[in-house]
Amino acid sequence: MDGEGATLSPRTRRSKLTPQRVAELFGSVLQLLREVGYDSLTMEAVATRTRCSKATLYRQWTGKPQLVAQALRHEKPVTFADIDTGSLRGDFTAVVDRLSTPRMERDSALLRGLLQAAHAHPDLLAALRELLVVPELTGLAEMLGHAVERGEVASDAPALPFVPHTLVGLLIARQLAEDTPADPAFVRDYIDAVVLPALDV
Known part of the structure; x- marks a missing residue:
């Protein structure tokens, strides 16, 4: 091989x-x-x-x-597994606080190129999922699970299973809709206006 x-x-x-x-x-x-x-x-x-x-x-x-x-x-500047502030809003705030505009701009361009390459290279897609995506999804699931355990989020909240898709989507959607990468301010506003209200937080 x-x-x-x-x-x-x-x-x-x-x-x-x-x-x-x-x-x-x-x-x-x-x-x-x-x-x-x-x-x-x-x-x-x-x-x-x-x-x-x-x-x-x-x-x-x-x-x-x-x-x-x-x-x-x-x-990666931040991972969900590192965050535990005692509230879901505080957790998301801590995530955003660790982001920086220059880093996000640089990483967005890099990730767009890798996502394109992954379509032609299944081994790259498998590696990205195993070593990057799955660990982050696990960390996010734990963070959301803590919010459910604290009673902040209902365990049967309809939006709960779609939070990962929403967070990934916000990074891609702004580039497509506005031809500009997402920055920390946009991520913060999106979480406050879309993610937390969808979870009734």
């Missing part, structure tokens, strides 16, 4: 990369991805840019899709 799209099963060998080195490598991967796009990104190019041998890369990651997905995961 081609190494660029290898299976997602984790490597069993112990990595020789330190956490600091891994963080530096992930940053270089995303920078290279912004420069050349997913199709032109190769493990050899990553090895050259990061001054890391291909053998070391393949000991740590099974292929390009997993490396890219884990780099995105590592560089």
Whole structure:
């Protein structure tokens, strides 16, 4: 099987990369991805840019899709699993407070390119779902579950199952409707005007 799209099963060998080195490598991967796009990104190019041998890369990651997905995961400014303020409104506020306009603009362009690439590369789509999307959905479900346990949100609220779709949609919809990426102010207003009222919060 081609190494660029290898299976997602984790490597069993112990990595020789330190956490600091891994963080530096992930940053270089995303920078290279912004420069050349997913199709032109190769493990050899990553090895050259990061001054890391291909053998070391393949000991740590099974292929390009997993490396890219884990780099995105590592560089995320905020994850839902990190948030627990004691109220759903406070949780969403904490999420938005960690966002920044320059970062969102930069990441929006990157994610649009990756979503396009995922249509042509099922292995990339699988890696993004396994390593990026599913963990975030799990964290969001836990955050919403806490709100239900506190009595803030009814367990049978009709909008509850659609919160993930709503949050993903707001990032895509503004770009399509207004030709501008979502920024923290837009996300905050959207949550206050759409998400929380739909949950009767």
